């Protein structure tokens with residue numbers, strides 16, 4: 001009765017079949033956008049392009065990009081929802097909102113059909129990660145405006161027993177895990193770590209005393225970093241599944257299947273491009289670039305060539321699970337988080353690899369950027385572990401050479417005592433920029 005979340009014909013199509021299907025859906029989306037949205041009509045006119053100009057899938061590269069700023073500006077200039085909207089208000093049934101840096105919530109509207117598609121999409125991702133009707137799932141994400149809240153409905157659709165916990169104190173959450181034998185939960189990598197440490201401080205060993213088998217994580221790059229995954233998995237005695245979410249399309253948009261070798265998309269809903277962030281040119285498979293997404297079925301507010309600001313790479317090789325839909329090799333970082341140190345691009349996730357793989361470190365880390373003689377100087381702060389087996393000078397040298405091997409620069413390193421750096425309960429703040437603005 002739940003087999004509809006594993007559609008073998010759809011999920012194992014050849015690349016050619018996927019592209020044919022996407023071309024058909026993209027034509028429909030472009031037609032909807034240019035006929036119903038004043039913004040898209042004007043933007044296409046300004047770029048001398050029309051929906052009819054899409055003959056092959058690659059023709060998408062002729063269409064203009066949009067980004068978060070576009071969404072915010074259109075909402076401000078054409079209130080209340082912005083003129084990218086393609087349906088009358090009576091067709092809309094749900095709005096999620098993301099606040100962004102300005103604090104002004106940007107609306108993401110859904111029709112009833114969009115909402116159902118979204119929850120089917122989540123159910124499909126959860127199924128691919130091995131969630132089954134026999135699982136007890138505790139959804140511990142924020143429900144206020146945030147698009148991650150309703151993702152729980154996807155888990156219910158596939159038949160899991162769901163508990164809508166929301167964001168409650170860690171001690172209460174752990175009590176729920178213990179009392180009802182929760183098998184699956186979803187959080188950020190930082191919080192999974194924090195929650196595991198909190199459990200230990202309460203005398204609960206997460207690996208032995210709790211029944212958690214799977215932890216889904218999103219919101220930070222750590223879920224695809226092997227060193228981070230391994231440490232969290234050992235702490236919990238559970239398997240970690242990395243997810244990628246984008247509030248402006250769906251909640252979770254890509255997730256790890258049971259082979260856990262990259263994050264699958266459902267390409268019948270979303271068209272994925274990876275571009276050079278400087279030139280806007282499409283990059284080949286395997287190269288790191290900015291993730292650009294186009295919704296293929298959303299009707300309330302289709303997004304066409306939405307620049308996410310996330311740096312990723314992808315593969316279209318058939319996965320061991322049999323699925324052929326495109327996989328990301330994880331999220332390497334956000335353009336906003338990227339530091340340029342003496343001409344070298346450094347992502348906090350690169351340093352995370354260094355911090356997590358040395359067993360003489362606790363795994364916590366922070367990057368402090370200062371300026372000397374107009375040059376950026378990077379200081380990596382890490383903590384030595386309680387049972388550190390080498391002297392601090394040796395440890396410092398290890399971290400410097402490990403950074404050099406990973407990113408090609410030798411930063412300053414500050415070794416701190418355990419529990420010195422602030423612990424995150426949601427997304428960790430890993431970069432402190434002390435340069436004059």
Ligand SMILES: [Zn+2]
Pocket residue numbers: 257258259260264319320321322323
């Ligand atoms: Zn797979």
